[in-house]
Amino acid sequence: MDNSFVLRGGIAFSESANRITTYYRGYVVCIDGICKGAFHDLPDQYKGLQLYDYGERIIIPGMTDLHVHAPQYTFRGIGMDAELLDWLSTYTFPEEAKYGNMEYAKKAYQYFTDDMRRCFSTRAVVFATLHNEATIELMNQLEDTGIVTYVGKVNMDRNGGDNLQEDSAEESLKATKEWLDAIEGKYVNTKPILTPRFIPSCSDELMKGLGKLAKERDLRIQSHLSENHSEIEWVKELVPESTCYANAYEMFDTMGTPERPTIMAHCVHSDDRELEILKNHGAFIAHCADSNMNLTSGIAPVRKFLDAGIDVGLGTDVAAGSSMNLVKTMLITLQASKMYYRLVDTNVKPLTFEEVFFMATLGGGKYFGNVGTFKEGYEFDAIVVDDSKMYSMRDMSIRERIERMCYNDADALIKDKFVKGKKVYSRVE
Amino acid sequence: MDNSFVLRGGIAFSESANRITTYYRGYVVCIDGICKGAFHDLPDQYKGLQLYDYGERIIIPGMTDLHVHAPQYTFRGIGMDAELLDWLSTYTFPEEAKYGNMEYAKKAYQYFTDDMRRCFSTRAVVFATLHNEATIELMNQLEDTGIVTYVGKVNMDRNGGDNLQEDSAEESLKATKEWLDAIEGKYVNTKPILTPRFIPSCSDELMKGLGKLAKERDLRIQSHLSENHSEIEWVKELVPESTCYANAYEMFDTMGTPERPTIMAHCVHSDDRELEILKNHGAFIAHCADSNMNLTSGIAPVRKFLDAGIDVGLGTDVAAGSSMNLVKTMLITLQASKMYYRLVDTNVKPLTFEEVFFMATLGGGKYFGNVGTFKEGYEFDAIVVDDSKMYSMRDMSIRERIERMCYNDADALIKDKFVKGKKVYSRVE
Structure with a gap:
């Protein structure tokens, strides 16, 4: 054929x-x-x-999965009685730390890529871990699937605990450049994306360095924004001079431009001010309803994103989302939006099936160009x-x-x- | 074996x-x-x-499915952008009217029973339609599956539109007795249950007659309670002398007793007064989270039901719920309870996995005796x-x-x- x-x-x-x-x-x-x-x-x-x-x-x-964590796939569907910060320290960080072991990484990523090959996604934007070698292994495997992806080596130089943290901003930036150099010209379908985990994981210096690197090398950025109340409070403490979480990213020049749009996952608690920042930068929102319900984060006001003219796609956010099946994510997206209407604000009409199908295909696909x-x-x-x-x-x-x-x-x-x-x-x- | x-x-x-x-x-x-x-x-x-x-x-x-509509199975998963009363008149009533045709009923119920055989439910409490012959066909088929069920010929003598309504309370009660007589002693695993659809479908006279019949023949009753705001308002108009929706059922002596407990599906908007009535009668609540999100009804405060000592099981409520898979319903039940906590009342802690597994097995199973x-x-x-x-x-x-x-x-x-x-x-x- x-x-x-x-x-x-x-x-x-x-x-x-x-x-x-x-x-x-x-x-x-x-x-x-x-x-x-x-x-x-x-x-x-x-x-x-x-x-x-x-x-x-x-x-x-x-379909396009705008937000998925490859190393978390093997523990999907457990520990779902926790909220974000506990879930990260109890399940996620200890698991991601294992990807320093290449034998482990190779096998675990094979489970991920095998199921990625079989699911509804033809495009995906993927978090790896902070480990260069394992990230390259993941990219090699994804390249073999024929699926088109952006993959990010994760940056984190603080609050990762004993086993999942880079020594300094400088070390993290150095590793990032080494990773980029190692994969230069290597793939047809697999592109790198800069991936500061989120503000609590990255010092100001690291964030600024990544913002600079993105500009220098014409790279895109992905991260997390306003997912959970405790997280948002923490960001306020960590970057006291920011006017809001989105502004913190903006200060560090990591909010991107329409030509190299940043993807922000979640935006559950983003207010009009944050939406304006996202809009001004041409950022995409990865809406992750399954994850947001599982971790009791809340429900993102997707109708407001659409009304504001912000690009929105769906993310499974495995493993806070439990499945890579975007069709199931569509169902949960619909249910979430209906509950936002019923329980939060009856002025915000539920999403229609048309809108959710659009987000799963053309909405997220736009991130990859003429796709979806x-x-x-x-x-x-x-x-x-x-x-x-x-x-x-x-x-x-x-x-x-x-x-x-x-x-x-x-x-x-x-x-x-x-x-x-x-x-x-x-x-x- | x-x-x-x-x-x-x-x-x-x-x-x-x-x-x-x-x-x-x-x-x-x-x-x-x-x-x-x-x-x-x-x-x-x-x-x-x-x-x-x-x-x-x-x-x-x-697992026990405490609430499922067999004749709705063949249109599961469509028309989900509607709310309850529109959904009933647009999709449900026209479909149920078709079960007057036995050729249709036989084939459609075969789809239902085939999938019921293959799903996690070993017990189920089932709504049929108002048609005696088709209801008996459904009972015959379910008996063949080996699954243990209660099945109800539906009563409705008002507001069913042109094609789904019995001529009078008297006719409806007469048909009910004929149905009961026709199946007397016929099954091992398939029991009849009286099934007034809900107050808007049943005149006072019909409700009273069913309450009396339940007592005379030692039969249980199933119905719907406080699912949707418009429905609740309508019940207030229809039974103005009732103090609440649950009290309307109580007035007609259809709330049952601990020995022959009534199942009330939904109770999304039940307040403490309604819960007290349910508790006093030893009624079971069929919690249908999938359905309640799909029809934008809301989220039932299940933690309050459990704290009040009311028996609660899960219902798929096909076709407002889209799947007979109670394992999927468990996921949606967990997500719904987390959103109730996050968006409605942080004093009502989310359900744990243990509690939801319990409701799917032992909680609902109790309705059938030592089961689950x-x-x-x-x-x-x-x-x-x-x-x-x-x-x-x-x-x-x-x-x-x-x-x-x-x-x-x-x-x-x-x-x-x-x-x-x-x-x-x-x-x-």
């Missing part, structure tokens, strides 16, 4: 945040890895291409979904079936997965 | 709401369908029994779970593995399922 072809099946993709276009037994065309559009009837000029007919199966754009839909000119990322195990008495529309898929992720099986026109996974029946 | 045997594997069961007992490679003994206890080492007197060794698999008690745990004298309902697809770097304890299962339901596969010592389902690998 070369990367010019036509797929036939039930087609669904976002036109915009409020509109999903569907075709029953439609066509989607890929030429040299680029989408040429989706059609009810196949245009004549594409009739010579190889056609793969998926029958009653559904074909949707690949079947419009002409977009990179061809696609998932073929087999929902034939979900019996129904009614002839469901494609729109109904993708909604049902999100509410019944366990029965929405991935048949094939394409990234940039290349089939990267096919389920063994 | 007769129904006296020993199972070996990782054992986990609730001792109480706050304590889960586990044995790594332990034993659980079944004699004539009754549990003789779980053990670290197999007592000598049971060594002659047939032993089934499940190796690294986990063995947990069967592996203590001596309990009916032997068990699920063998294969979680071997969830790779991990750590040697997880059984307690950690059952928590992980709840957060990753799609990878927690049911290997075998036993009800009252009989294997009712075995997954084809």
